[in-house]
Amino acid sequence: MFFQIITLNRNVVHPVLFVLMTFFSLKSLGQTSVKGVIKDKFTGQPIPAVSISFSGIGGGTISDKDGFFQIRISKTIKSLVFSAVGYKKLQYSISVKESPYLNIELDESSNNLDGVSIVGAKKPKYRNKNNEAVELIRQVIEHRDKNRNKQDSTVVFNQYEKLNMSLNMGAKEISTSSFLRKFPFLISTADTIKLPGRALIPLFMRERLTMRQETKDHLDDKSVMLNEKQSRFDQAFDEDGIDEYLNHIYQHVDVYEHDIALGSQRFLSPISSLAPEFYKYFITDTIKGKVNVVRLAFSPRNKQDQLFMGEMLIPLDGNYAVSSVTLYLNKAININWVNDFQVTVGYKRDQKGQYYISQSTTAMDLGLFKGKHSLYGVRTLLTTDYRLGNKGVVFPAPKSLSQIKKSSNSFERPVSLSSIEINAYKNIDSLKESPRFKRFMRVTALVLTGFHKAGPVDIGPVSSFYSFNNVEGTRLRLSGRTNEDFSSKVILDAGVAYGLKDKEWKHSVGLIYSFKPEGVLQFPMNVITVRSSYETQIPGQDLSFIEEDNFLLSFKRGVDDKRLYNRKWTAEYFRELESHISFRLGLRSQGLTPAGGLIFQPESGAPAVRKLQLSELTSELRWAPKEQFYQGKRFRRLIKNGYPVFSLRASAAFKGFLQGDYSFQNVSLNIFKRLYLAPFGYSDVIVEGGMIFGKVPFPLLAIHKANQTYSYQIQSYNLMNFMEFMSDKYANINIDHSLNGLVLNKMPLIKKLQLREVFSLKVLYGGISPKNKPENDSELYRFATNKEGVQTSFGLGKTPYVEGSVGLSNIFKLLRVDYVRRFTYLDNPNVSKSGIRARIHLDF
Template sequence: MIDFQKKSFCVLTVLIFLFTLQAAAQSTEISGVITNIKDRTPIPYVTVLFKGSKIVTKTDANGKYTISTTEGYSQLQVEYVGFKTRYLPIIPGKVQVLNIKLQEESQNLNEVNISSNKKAPYRNKDNPAVELIRKVIEHKPMNRLESAKNVEYQQYDWMQFSLSNLSEKFKNKKIFRKYQFLFDQQDSSEIGGKNIMPIYLRERLSKNYYRKDPEKTKVIILADKHVNFDQGLVDNNAIGNYFERMYADVNIYDNNIIFTNSQFLSPIADGAPAFYKFFITDTIKTSKPALIELSFVPRNKNALLFEGKIYITMDGRYAVQNALLKTGKGVNINFIRALEVKLNFEQDSLGKFHLSKSHLLMDFGVGADGGRGFKGERTVIIKDYKTNVVQPDILYKGESMVVDPQAENRSDQFWAQNRLDTLANEKVKIYHNMDSLGKMKSFKRMMDVASFLFIGYKKYGPVEVGPIYTFYSFNSLEGFRLRFGGRTTTDFSKRFYFDTYAAYGFKDERWKGYLSGAYAFNNKSIYTFPQSFIRASFQRDVDIPGDGAKNIIPEDNFVSSFKRGESNQFLYSDYYRVQYMQEYSNHFSFNLGFKKWTQTAAGSLVFDSYKDNQIVRTDRVTSSELSLDLRYAPHERFYQGKTFRERLIEKYPVFNLNYAVGVKGLFSGQYNYQNIMGTIDKRFYLSQFGRSDLRLEGGYIVGKVPFPLLDIHRANQSYSYQTYAYNLMNFMEFVSDHYVSLNIDHNFNGLILNRIPLIKKLKLREYITFKGLYGGLRKENDPNQDPALLQFPVNGDGVKTTYSLGKLPYIEGSVGIGNIFKVVRLDLVRRFNYLQNPGISKYGVRARVQFEF
């Protein structure tokens, strides 16, 4: 009996063992990573199942999955909203690693269709998706970065800019035969097409700190590496800032997200339910915490809105764990054919979700999607995220951003060890490629030609000749005018700079010219930020009093030669100037200066006054003044050329204050006076209602001065629209010794036209402007009350053409349509008062070339 039991037990044990082996042999286990075929980034929460079964799993936040079965299924099914479903063969009964790449659907994300006999209209009321997004909006304050008392983290980001959608024919052109090493091939389904040519790469590694009370931020740039272009054509630091502005940081918790010059409404903005349609498209219970997939599309496809999906945590925090934001083809933005943003979040020690990775892709171009253009991308990686680590107060002293002195000198080994994105390691060859390109003679010649055409200067050793657009111009005083000039470069000296030109008018038969010399204290170009130099100059040339273009176009040029109406009052001006310029890294600057200015009337302009009822003609007016210019532009970024600086207009204000003192007897100065003038410039972003650019300006002159030294208000007698001039005011029409002005230019960004059938396809934009000027003359400076003063000019009929403002302000406004052919703006301008003045127009049409995204 015992032997039988023992035998039975042994047999049973063997059977169980064999059954276990058989079951193990038949078990199928699949694991791997699922990525986007375009950029090889992992895709979270992808649905993975054995085809024909109910055995389902989801990828985690890093795109990893594992699924197993004992059944004999032979296909794996992979599906994800917005991507093509894939079916992959598998071997039953085997343990396999299967890494899968998904391709996006070619069409844009559309509304979710609900099958029923009658399709119900979309409503916010009693809509669970809208209720969910309202919960997300309600919980934004607790999920933002600013909700923590102290935060610190390490950030690595790289930006790349490439020529895109290049055909094989283009690639194999004769001009590129020596440059084949520049081209990269990628999957044809990716944004930018199969052939791209990288032309710019920038990497940065930084340490970031945030303190809530009192609120302070600190960014320490530890390392900075970027492609260096020929300095003759572009400014390397400035182009990096320009690209960085285009690929701005994306904070989905902000109500508005700014790309280039356009402001998009976030899908979780406070007012998002009024502009978006929301749909619950999936629940992901395999994730911890569980997630709800919320898809959204814009109500108006032409508005600056996204389409895509966000994943919301179901743990009561209603935080965003992942997001995909895209733009549709109908969005009213120029040159951007596609835009895509992916955001990934991770939980910190407090359970809050913080941004861990963002990836932005943009496709720029003028034509259709398949045409040549530019591809831009930026990836930001955040690591070592810590909360509530208190740092000493001294950390936040000084500038909010500081750069380590060795930031741009880090070794290749340093970068290899500190790049937080493995994909960037594949892009290192771009630095070598651009360096090799810069050493090729043929490329240098090409850059030399490009510099001459776009900047206007031709380099000859240590000097440059130009600018080309000033070589020929004309006006009624000088007739045909020729000009020739040049300047030294850093090849001549990094301390000393010289600039000069000579011009000749064939009608007035006079020579004009300019000569300046400067010394840079910081051993850099005098135009390099932050500026620190002293300069002395002499200039003899022709001015038009009150010409608004002179405040915008610093040099004469062919385009500004065309004027409307009568323009025959000129000045021959002699300027002697000395200035000391000092700029600081916080964008505060001061300019100490001395100017002696001699004005001689020319054309039909005369300097006449009365003494004992007799006309006394004065040949010239001479003033000598000392001045102090103060400027503060917090967080300012700009693109800087060799002789100009183009401010990248953002939300931050710019303050200017100028104080000048005229000293009688100083270098033949004839007048004592004080002149103070200030401006405030500010851009206001109004989300879906567009943006407004505002300038508030005021000035006051203390002392008795002739009208050439008064504030001659900026006028425009050209056919182009000028933002900071009065477009229906004549030159020298109004003068003041005290004034205040307000200038508002509002861009609706297609708010109205985007809703009109057929018209909306043109992607036009509406503008409205208001310009008001209030001021006047005190009795001591009014020639109408004091005949001993220089009298206001008169026209050919003896009628005065210069006035002071009365009790009413001068007002003009305009309505305009922009984005015509993507580059033209037309304004219908209306002048509302002072219509009795001679030679004025109540209405006028003005045009300008205006590039906007």
């Protein structure tokens, strides 16, 4: 008996394949062709992974993520059987006059079982034992490292990448969209075929040709961009930073890895050693040929678990290798911003019998709400000239940004572009010439970045033009900095602020000079910075004048009446290497004057000190292997990707040097690591330790970062008061864990909210040496007190400071709320034992 089953994704169909499908779908004698969509009868939602079989005949298929299925068989059949766990089995009779497109509705069953099973006369309970599909996948797992682990030799290859992003909206909205009416040329390029019922307006296109070298231990990996072509606005947005973030979202997908990255999430691979405990497997077809190929479907045992659904092809040639795999997401799971996702990866075999990725296509729909406007993107990777060894291979010198822009006009691609990809280039060129769009960009940039571009100067951030605190009262500020229109090698920034209560003017002025022609902030940076400022500061917080002063930080709990006036100037050299090792060397001089309720009162009872002078040499050595970051025009934000970040800092102050009052040395080491624990979420772990050598008064101790605002701060102690604890030696660990909805996704009704569980634990050990305690040295300053004279600053004893939190994230897709609890030092004055804290938390 010969039959053929074809399961297609109706959203992504190659034109040639479409013609072949149309030709072969013509009805002929003794042939049945059926396709359609399967939905929940009550909710109307598509049902993925429904098993469809022929009544009385072997074989079948499963529905895709949209509930779509298609079957063609060289037999005349009278009925189909539809079966899915949690739904009643349906036997559907096919009429001769049956419509070519079926709309199947399934009723929920009273037995709420999880998973998917292949339909037989009687649906048996799924088991791993004596299951041919599981036995096959265990062979694949056993041969995984042999087929595709780390290469035992160096490989060199070329890689072509193209990424297209389109505005995704309802097809019926095109004629009524106020945005499109302003730019009518976009309507003519809309694609209404790729996604049924939706219209894609192409807005972004990027192509890259890269030469790469990979080694077994990845210590000698190389990557040189040969050419790049992309549509760019070249206006207000930080497009280079957006490129890096898109790379983070559309990450490399390899089913042979233990887990697979999707943004900041990790999914257990269906051929991981743990996979049979979490996935179900079904043999849906065997494709006959010179070498028979098994089509193996898989789905989560629990449909709410953060796992993939899909199918893979396994040639029966004795290698037990995956030659192709398609992955998509169950709509029941909780992935922030991702409305839809599908990736197809194809593998080829090299001369040594190992498999490498020959091509992959990742399609993703990103949006705040499903069914509304979103961004639909497709990233394609194609590997060419794959060779073992690097003998005789010469890597070209890396091109500068200006060279890449010049050569983009002569871009030679190995495959042709689709019409939607060609239109992306055209649309951006047209938008760039539109005065209306330029105005729209300026307003959007102001909202997103807080800066207004006025020729060669960016004015902002507007969020800090007005704020308030107990020392300065109402605080008014105006600041800005030059942009690339002024110079690509020099950035000047300046700001002035005035407090209506203290009647003090503050200022900051700085200069950054780049030794590279490509720009100040282009990686790898090689810059020198000189800055002078007179500004208020919360002791131990070290807030930056330009970036950290924000209106929202004005709202604080408890008493906040202690400030420093800090008259400071710095000179610093910063250098980054291609290996993501960086170092900085600097000279800093500070004059610290107490303000508000803060007093520098010597223990001897001598008159209060009006100013503390500090002059020191500073240094930092940082290593961030495989680092990714969002590089904006005015800032850099780390993209957490699972690789550690090490930061070693050291400084030395000298008495008498630039009028410095004390000699001491300060050393600290900070290690950050994101730990992926698929399918149990991930943890962000920060470990830090430090020590101060020398005798110093309390303002020069390590004053631990406290938070008296109502926002949740990851690296601060959210129930510690400002200046409450200080040390000259300390060690701390900070663990912030997200379960990614592992529990809540299994709870009826609550799972519809797509909330995520988050937990944190912060433990701080520390202490003050006897030589730095005021009771042992009358020259040292008394610790800070409140208005009643009660001491409010302390050193840590044998008991560590401990606080923890439990909360929910992904509230409205962008908010995290924590209940925070403090466990130690509850008798200190004016402390809060618990509280509710919130923060904006955008996490793909």
